[in-house]
Amino acid sequence: MKSKQSILIVDDEKIVRESLYHWFIEEGYNVDTAEDAEAALKIIEKGKYELMLVDMKMPGMSGLELLDKVKEIDKDTIFILITAFASVPTAIKALKNGAYDYITKPIDPDELAHIVEKAIHQKELRQENEQLKDNINEIIKPDNLIGESRQMLKIFDLINTVAQTDTTVMIRGESGTGKELVAKAIHINSKRKYFPIVTVNCGALAESLLESELFGHEKGAFTGAHYKRKGKFEMADGGTIFLDEIGTVSPKMQIELLRVIESKQFMRVGGNENIKSDFRVIAATNEPLENLLKEGKFREDLYYRLNVFTIFIPPLRERRDDIPILAYYFMNKFNAAMNRNIKNISNEAMDFLVNYSWPGNVRELENAIERALVVGRGDSIKIEDLPFHVTPNNRLDDEGDKSLESVEKRHIMNVLELNNWNISKSAEALQIDRVTLYNKINKYGFRKS
Amino acid sequence: MKFFIAPIEFSNVSVLNSITKDISVIFKDNVSLISLPLNTAAAYSRDRGQYFSTQLIADAMKLTPAYDGKVLMLVEFDLFVPVFTYVFGEAQLNGKHSIVSLCRLHEEFYSGKTNDKLLHERSLKEILHELGHNMGLIHCRNWNCVMHSSQGVEEIDIKGNFYCPECSGILSNNGYKDTFVKLTPDNDSLSKIIDSDHIT
Numbered sequence: 001m002k003s004k005q006s007i008l009i010v011d012d013e014k015i016v017r018e019s020l021y022h023w024f025i026e027e028g029y030n031v032d033t034a035e036d037a038e039a040a041l042k043i044i045e046k047g048k049y050e051l052m053l054v055d056m057k058m059p060g061m062s063g064l065e066l067l068d069k070v071k072e073i074d075k076d077t078i079f080i081l082i083t084a085f086a087s088v089p090t091a092i093k094a095l096k097n098g099a100y101d102y103i104t105k106p107i108d109p110d111e112l113a114h115i116v117e118k119a120i121h122q123k124e125l126r127q128e129n130e131q132l133k134d135n136i137n138e139i140i141k142p143d144n145l146i147g148e149s150r151q152m153l154k155i156f157d158l159i160n161t162v163a164q165t166d167t168t169v170m171i172r173g174e175s176g177t178g179k180e181l182v183a184k185a186i187h188i189n190s191k192r193k194y195f196p197i198v199t200v201n202c203g204a205l206a207e208s209l210l211e212s213e214l215f216g217h218e219k220g221a222f223t224g225a226h227y228k229r230k231g232k233f234e235m236a237d238g239g240t241i242f243l244d245e246i247g248t249v250s251p252k253m254q255i256e257l258l259r260v261i262e263s264k265q266f267m268r269v270g271g272n273e274n275i276k277s278d279f280r281v282i283a284a285t286n287e288p289l290e291n292l293l294k295e296g297k298f299r300e301d302l303y304y305r306l307n308v309f310t311i312f313i314p315p316l317r318e319r320r321d322d323i324p325i326l327a328y329y330f331m332n333k334f335n336a337a338m339n340r341n342i343k344n345i346s347n348e349a350m351d352f353l354v355n356y357s358w359p360g361n362v363r364e365l366e367n368a369i370e371r372a373l374v375v376g377r378g379d380s381i382k383i384e385d386l387p388f389h390v391t392p393n394n395r396l397d398d399e400g401d402k403s404l405e406s407v408e409k410r411h412i413m414n415v416l417e418l419n420n421w422n423i424s425k426s427a428e429a430l431q432i433d434r435v436t437l438y439n440k441i442n443k444y445g446f447r448k449s
Numbered sequence: 450m451k452f453f454i455a456p457i458e459f460s461n462v463s464v465l466n467s468i469t470k471d472i473s474v475i476f477k478d479n480v481s482l483i484s485l486p487l488n489t490a491a492a493y494s495r496d497r498g499q500y501f502s503t504q505l506i507a508d509a510m511k512l513t514p515a516y517d518g519k520v521l522m523l524v525e526f527d528l529f530v531p532v533f534t535y536v537f538g539e540a541q542l543n544g545k546h547s548i549v550s551l552c553r554l555h556e557e558f559y560s561g562k563t564n565d566k567l568l569h570e571r572s573l574k575e576i577l578h579e580l581g582h583n584m585g586l587i588h589c590r591n592w593n594c595v596m597h598s599s600q601g602v603e604e605i606d607i608k609g610n611f612y613c614p615e616c617s618g619i620l621s622n623n624g625y626k627d628t629f630v631k632l633t634p635d636n637d638s639l640s641k642i643i644d645s646d647h648i649t
Contacts, residue, residue: 019503019530025542027598028587082532106534110600 005120006030006048010040010066011055011082020053023109037061037069044073050120051078056087056094056102064094071098078119082107145181146329147322151314155182162309163189168261170246170306171284173313175432176363179284180244182311187240192280195239198232202253203245203435210253215260217269225270233266236279246306247287247298248435258302281306286436315404316358316365323354326362330369331381340373345381352383359404359411363431409444412437421448450628451518452476452580455485455509459525464551464565468523468572475577475611475629485512485522494529502528502539506546513546519583521576522548537575537599540582547579553602571605577612585623586616 007029009020017033024031032049034040036058052070056063063081070077081102083091091102100119103112146152162169163186171179180199187197205213212222216231232241243249249257260266261281265274283306292298316323327345335342345353349372358364368387376385412430419425427437440446452472456465465482473480492504505522513520528536528550537554540547554571556564577595589596594613599605612620612629620628 013531015503015530016532019532022539022542023530023533026540026582026587105532106529107532108534108600109536112533113598113600 004028004030005050006032007116008040008043008049008052009033009054010035010037010052010058010063012036012058013055016055016082023112027113037063037066040066041069041073044070048074049077050123051080051116053080053082053116056081056083056090064090064097067094067097067099076123078123080115080119145178145185146326147319148325149319149321151319152322155311155313158311159185160189162186162311164191166190166280168280168306168308169282170308170310171282171313172310173284173286174315174359174361175286175430175436176361177313177315178362179286179313180242182313183240183242183282183284186282187242187280190240190280192239196236197240197242198236198279199242199244200232201244201433203248203439204433207250207253210249211256212269214253214257215266215268216271216275218271220270222270228268231266231268233260233277233279234268234275237277238279240280240282243281243283245285245287245436246283247285247289247292248439251297251299254299254302258299258305261302261305316361317404320354323358323365324350326365327353327369330366331373334370334373338373341379342373342376342381343379346383349381349383349386352386357407357411359408360431367431408440412440412444413446416441416446450476450479450625451516452480453483453513453516453518453520454480455483455487455520455522457485457487457505457522457524458489459523461525461551464568464572465523467569468576471569471573472576477628477630479518479628483516483520485509487512487522489526497529499527499529499535500524501530502536502548502550503530505548506539506541509546509548518545519580520546521580521583522546523576524548524550525552526550527552537605538579540579542582542587543585544583547583549575549579554605559602567606570610571602574599574605574608574610577610581612581616581620584620584625584628586612586619589613589616591615 007024009017009024009031010033011017011020012035014035017035021031021033032043032047034043037054037060040052040054054063054066061069063083067079067081070079075098079094079099081091081094081099082105083102084105088102088104091099094102101115103115159182169183169186171182173179183199184197187193200210200214202210208222212225212229212231214231214233216229216234217225219225219228243257256266264278265276267274289298289303289307293300293303316326324345327350331342331345334340353365353368360367369381371387372381372385376382412426415429416426419429423434423437427434430437432440454469454472459465469480469482487505487508489500489505491508492501493499494501505524505528509520509522528538528548530536530539535553536550538547538549549572551568551572552558554568554575556562556567574595578599581596586596588598591597591609591613592607593609594616595609595611596613596616597604597608599608620626
């Protein structure tokens with residue numbers, strides 16, 4: 001049986017109202033009638049109607065005037081006008097004002113049935129479409145970006161504020177704090193959400209590759225360019241481009257980036273056509289850009305161009321309140337993924353997690369919980385289930401230098417030695433890319449013994 | 450439950466007899482032909498050359514208080530209600546009276562070719578459809594159901610020729626359980642009338 005949609009018939013002729021009333025009742029609709037526009041407006045105040053079938057010419061307020069009033073009350077109401085042939089031009093005007101369609105008297109029942117059915121079907125599709133879009137937002141909401149600490153609540157607030165604008169955003173924070181998740185959160189809460197967010201890891205690509213990656217290339221532009229290829233800036237048209245590890249970009253590319261960000265125009269490598277793209281820029285770095293400025297490794301103009309609105313993500317050790325909630329979140333996530341049924345985290349293990357320094361931040365915590373679920377037995381996570389590098393030696397209450405740099409240095413060295421200086425494996429364990437690991441090795445002056 | 454068929458200004462006796470016969474099978478011989486002294490002139494529209502079906506039903510109501518059951522008028526002229534160009538028929542939902550016109554069920558109306566079999570099928574479907582409204586059914590989405598709405602003759606031809614299981618269930622709930630025959634494969638007389646798809 002047909003689902004009960006509500007229809008309001010507005011016509012000053014009783015016989016028309018009654019005929020249409022009976023016809024729609026037989027069709028399975030909920031039907032109400034009104035003898036004029038004023039009566040219709042009173043009825044609308046009491047209930048919602050999917051569709052209104054309204055006579056164009058009525059004493060007092062016309063169908064056209066009623067259309068304007070109804071659209072102010074509920075713009076989604078389907079409005080169909082009944083008109084005589086003589087008033088067809090007026091009906092066409094009504095279409096321009098938001099009426100769905102018009103139908104001429106006497107009505108062909110076949111035509112009326114199809115118009116009404118099509119209108120309601122379209123409305124249902126539109127509502128379904130909106131519902132699906134909402135669901136998609138739910139699905140792509142960065143799920144790891146959770147926390148109830150004061151710092152994270154402030155970040156959520158900043159995300160909401162900046163998402164409503166097209167401002168360039170700089171996200172700063174240590175590796176593993178969730179910079180990309182913040183970028184995604186800004187994107188999906190912005191008006192650009194139905195367009196892509198394109199991520200470029202600037203640190204992972206050599207300069208020549210980065211240029212081609214960002215701007216695309218024409219066929220034959222260089223050896224190996226067998227096909228024309230769109231660049232990331234072009235792909236991000238309408239959406240957002242996320243430039244991760246912006247601090248690693250070479251001086252030459254910095255000039256190019258500045259020009260493109262300002263003009264929103266560029267040429268593909270090997271091309272001579274100016275391509276326009278409407279993108280929003282979000283950049284991220286875990287390096288102190290101010291130091292690079294002083295050293296002359298980062299252009300001041302690009303720095304100020306990118307640094308319009310900055311979001312600092314605190315390291316996990318500075319928001320320890322969030323560790324239990326994150327730990328349980330990851331536990332539930334991996335329970336579902338691995339079909340496990342771990343119910344809780346032992347007090348000892350939780351105490352350890354809360355006090356650990358987490359140099360790899362949330363990413364490291366996620367990794368630790370995942371491993372605990374892989375190796376753990378029983379229905380709770382115990383301290384011995386935690387990964388090898390989470391040892392009492394890494395506890396903050398241990399002896400020794402407690403500075404972040406020192407902890408990071410010790411941690412990276414441990415991981416490198418445990419992996420026999422295999423850079424790929426160590427980078428994987430640390431959940432950072434190989435370039436970042438090389439940078440850290442150089443920074444701390446590590447040498448393979 | 451009794452069903453009274455009232456032919457009004459009806460000339461095609463063979464069609465009337467064949468339809469009445471089939472309707473009798475479906476409604477367990479509780480079908481009678483009656484004569485109604487209906488003055489159709491009052492319902493005639495000179496402008497449209499059609500008869501106002503609601504008016505005809507209103508007039509018939511005055512003539513039929515003695516008939517305890519459903520009264521269906523069968524006519525050969527074209528019907529209308531003022532807002533529509535035409536109607537195949539009209540019925541009082543959950544009421545006593547209905548009317549069916551054979552005018553637009555004739556194949557001659559569309560192609561100029563006579564097809565008595567098609568006329569019979571279409572008439573039977575429209576009668577069951579309007580009586581369905583009288584027994585409280587609204588339009589059904591199931592194309593195999595005779596209660597599917599049919600705004601054109603093509604849709605009458607496409608839809609089924611009996612009440613679908615869901616509509617049959619509603620009829621039973623509405624107190625018409627024993628009114629029509631049960632559809633079973635061994636009911637030979639019925640299977641000649643009803644589409645075999647409906648026989649379970």
